[in-house]
Each structure stands twice: as C-alpha cells, then as structure tokens.
Amino acid sequence: MVKIESLVPVNGVGFRTNNRTDNSHFATQVVHDLLIKIAGLWHDLHPDHPISIGQVSHKGGGEFPPHKQHKLGIEADMRPLSKDGQDLHLTFNSPEYSRDLTREFVKFLRSNANMHQVFFNDPKLIAEGLTHHAGGHDNHLHLWFEDEQASTPRVLRNFTKGDDVKRFQEKLIAAGFPIKGGADGKFGQNTEDAVRAFQTAHPPLTANGIADEATQSALGL
Ligand SMILES: [Zn+2]
Incomplete structure (x- = not known):
C-alpha cells in the first residue's frame, strides 16, 4: 500500500488551501508533488489568481466523511477561480465566478497531469467535455488524479507474473x-x-x- 503522508502546505507558489483542519490535506507523494508543480506553473501564467486547494485525504487515508471518496490521497477539492483572484465561496452561478479562468485551468491541468476524472457541475464545461457532473459539486472541483502506485491491486491468480x-x-x-x-x-x-x-x-x-x-x-x- 502506498503511503499517504505528504502534507500539502498551507500556501505556496500559486496556491493556498481551504477547509483546512489538522488532518485534511494529506496526499500520496506523487499527487502532492503534482499539486505543487501545477500550482507553480499556473502561477507563471496567472500570478494574481492562485488556486485554492480544499480537502485531500486524512493521514494514511481511509474513510473521510462526508466525502464519498478522498480515501487514497489522490483526490483534491478546489474552489472555482474568481474573476478578481480572491479566494471566495463560489458556485458556477456566482457573479464573481470566472468561467474563462476555470476552463483554462482545467485544460492546463489536463495537459500537465493524468486525470482520472474532474468533477464540477458547470454545464458549459461539462458540454465541452472538460468536467463531469457529480452530486454536490456546484461549488468546487474535485480533481481525481491518476497515481498508478496508489490504485487498487490487481487480482493475482494462476499464470500471473510480476x-x-x-x-x-x-x-x-x-x-x-x-x-x-x-x-x-x-x-x-x-x-x-x-x-x-x-x-x-x-x-x-x-x-x-x-x-x-x-x-x-x-x-x-
Ligand atoms: Zn472531492
């Protein structure tokens, strides 16, 4: 089992965090490093619009109610981007919501990381094939990264090798x-x-x- 012990800092180049408790922002090493890297590259493009990373996983992973997922250190929530760069509670209907920046970020994310899925309910982004609908995701994006080492083990049986x-x-x-x-x-x-x-x-x-x-x-x- 891969370790889920890499703590995303409170803030850094191109990012800050929200919904923070002592035990809510732990990721696998791979996903931690990806988040930091992506935020840093995003900063080069939009230094006035840092992303705001919400809850990831508990240290060591496991159930994280009320989330259905967030068990494996490979999923992070993120607030939609705002027009003026402030860290705001937004939905895709809020006047301060920037669809342009959020769209650009999702495209940028997808070109810099292998994403298993990105949930966010903005119907325009869904229609463009950038995000997928999921209950409760009007006010945040759910970034579900691929981390091969953290995925569930394959079934081993006669004739399997490795x-x-x-x-x-x-x-x-x-x-x-x-x-x-x-x-x-x-x-x-x-x-x-x-x-x-x-x-x-x-x-x-x-x-x-x-x-x-x-x-x-x-x-x-
Ligand atoms: Zn989530």
Whole structure:
C-alpha cells in the first residue's frame, strides 16, 4: 500500500488551501508533488489568481466523511477561480465566478497531469467535455488524479507474473503459508495451493486460490 503522508502546505507558489483542519490535506507523494508543480506553473501564467486547494485525504487515508471518496490521497477539492483572484465561496452561478479562468485551468491541468476524472457541475464545461457532473459539486472541483502506485491491486491468480506476485508470495510465506519453490514472482499451482490454505484459515474469504483484493488486504497488502 502506498503511503499517504505528504502534507500539502498551507500556501505556496500559486496556491493556498481551504477547509483546512489538522488532518485534511494529506496526499500520496506523487499527487502532492503534482499539486505543487501545477500550482507553480499556473502561477507563471496567472500570478494574481492562485488556486485554492480544499480537502485531500486524512493521514494514511481511509474513510473521510462526508466525502464519498478522498480515501487514497489522490483526490483534491478546489474552489472555482474568481474573476478578481480572491479566494471566495463560489458556485458556477456566482457573479464573481470566472468561467474563462476555470476552463483554462482545467485544460492546463489536463495537459500537465493524468486525470482520472474532474468533477464540477458547470454545464458549459461539462458540454465541452472538460468536467463531469457529480452530486454536490456546484461549488468546487474535485480533481481525481491518476497515481498508478496508489490504485487498487490487481487480482493475482494462476499464470500471473510480476513484482506484485513476488511481494504477495513473500507476505504469504511470512504469514506461515509456505510455497513450494519460494517467492519467484510467478503465480503457479504451488502458490495457488498456499493461497487456498490461507483463505481456508481466514473466513469469510472464499477458498478459491485466487488472490483478489480482499485476500490481499487480509495479508496486509
Ligand atoms: Zn472531492
């Protein structure tokens, strides 16, 4: 599991933060660095219009009510940009809202970072294919970054190979479920047998020899 321990500073070049509590602005290293980089590049274009970054994730991640997401340190909220550069509570209907700047920012963001999704309910930006609609997103953008290392683990099963298989095998062996042939990074019959033994010992996991997300997380991965 990738760490979610990189704290976005209160402010910096091209950005400030809002909705700040002691435990609301933690990101993965990758996303933290991206936010800082994007804000810095944006500052070069619009020094009078810093972005305002809202909540990200709790330290270490996990549930963050009332947000449905914000669990993995890869999503940050952001206020729409204002015409005069002030940090304001805005919706896309507010007279102070700058659609031009917000549109420009989203395009700029998409050309500088791989975005999984950007939620924001301005119907014009949605029509332009720049943002997507989501409940509760009239007054902020929800920036959902791609961070491959932080995405959920793939399902490991017979014939899967790779570093993740090796890590998984090492965990399984350390947990007391030996694999004939050891941790070789190849998921074969011996690994499948060990997985089934582990699953049998850990209800309610299904003893099917397939290392799905539940099985991997039961092993602490
Ligand atoms: Zn959000």
